[in-house]
Amino acid sequence: MKTRLPLLLSFVFVHGAFGAEPAAATAVFVNPNAPEHVEIREIGEKAINRVAVTLVNEVNAAVAKSGADKAVDFCHLKALPMTGQIIAGMPRVTAVKRTSLRLRNPANAPDAHEKVALSKVERDIEDGNPPKLLMQRIDRPGEKPEWRLYRPMAVAPQCLTCHGPSDSLSPELKARLAERYPDDKALDYTAGQWRGLIRVSISDTPPPAAAPAKGAPAAKSTPKA
Numbered sequence: 001m002k003t004r005l006p007l008l009l010s011f012v013f014v015h016g017a018f019g020a021e022p023a024a025a026t027a028v029f030v031n032p033n034a035p036e037h038v039e040i041r042e043i044g045e046k047a048i049n050r051v052a053v054t055l056v057n058e059v060n061a062a063v064a065k066s067g068a069d070k071a072v073d074f075c076h077l078k079a080l081p082m083t084g085q086i087i088a089g090m091p092r093v094t095a096v097k098r099t100s101l102r103l104r105n106p107a108n109a110p111d112a113h114e115k116v117a118l119s120k121v122e123r124d125i126e127d128g129n130p131p132k133l134l135m136q137r138i139d140r141p142g143e144k145p146e147w148r149l150y151r152p153m154a155v156a157p158q159c160l161t162c163h164g165p166s167d168s169l170s171p172e173l174k175a176r177l178a179e180r181y182p183d184d185k186a187l188d189y190t191a192g193q194w195r196g197l198i199r200v201s202i203s204d205t206p207p208p209a210a211a212p213a214k215g216a217p218a219a220k221s222t223p224k225a
């Protein structure tokens with residue numbers, strides 16, 4: 001397993017660098033099997049399963065239908081909405097993301113807490129102890145905790161079409177990738193290698209029954225005593 005020290009070191013400095021995470025946020029890993037975490041874990045696992053199945057189905061269908069070079073255009077969960085209800089019928093799932101230490105699209109770059117999760121998984125794999133699931137609780141002052149579930153993803157044989165050794169890719173696909181992802185670091189994988197993480201976020205409590213329609217933050221017109 002290659003070491004990727006520069007990336008590991010860099011996570012120390014990124015906290016807040018993207019402006020997305022207030023400096024005061026703290027995150028801890030918790031035991032996903034503890035009784036008090038079962039409810040959240042089950043929601044998260046169900047969501048991750050759906051995302052994983054969607055991802056694999058999309059990959060298979062796209063490659064079968066149009067060939068890998070064209071599939072690059074619509075591959076990979078691009079259809080998932082990023083606001084409103086992210087997974088149909090799962091209102092407590094507030095975010096879905098895929099990230100990696102070796103990125104194809106810089107837009108999938110990990111935030112500070114994901115970097116910690118990526119580093120932990122990398123270390124555990126190096127120690128011969130690959131985790132199946134990580135659960136993280138993020139606390140921000142004055143807010144309910146955000147719960148995150150992470151599942152490591154391995155490179156399956158069909159992923160190699162687009163993430164395998166660069167000299168095995170068709171010239172058309174290579175050209176397409178180079179044009180769209182000039183800083184592509186997600187090539188030269190072999191089957192079975194760790195590719196990255198699927199992450200879902202779950203709200204601490206169910207949303208209010210009469211939640212306002214999409215997007216708008218909950219109106220505070222009826223303050224509670």
Ligand code: HEC
Pocket residue numbers: 055056059062063068069071072073075076098099100102103104105106108153154155156158159160161162163186195196197
């Ligand atoms: C048809 C080509 C293609 C195939 C096959 C493919 N990928 Fe990708 N993959 C891409 C493209 C293109 C992106 C960048 C997507 C974007 O812009 O968000 C990507 C991005 C990713 C990312 C997000 C992190 C990053 O590097 O930006 C992960 C994780 C990932 N792929 C895993 C997989 C896995 C696991 C498989 C096999 C099940 C797979 N991919 C198969 C083309 C492919």
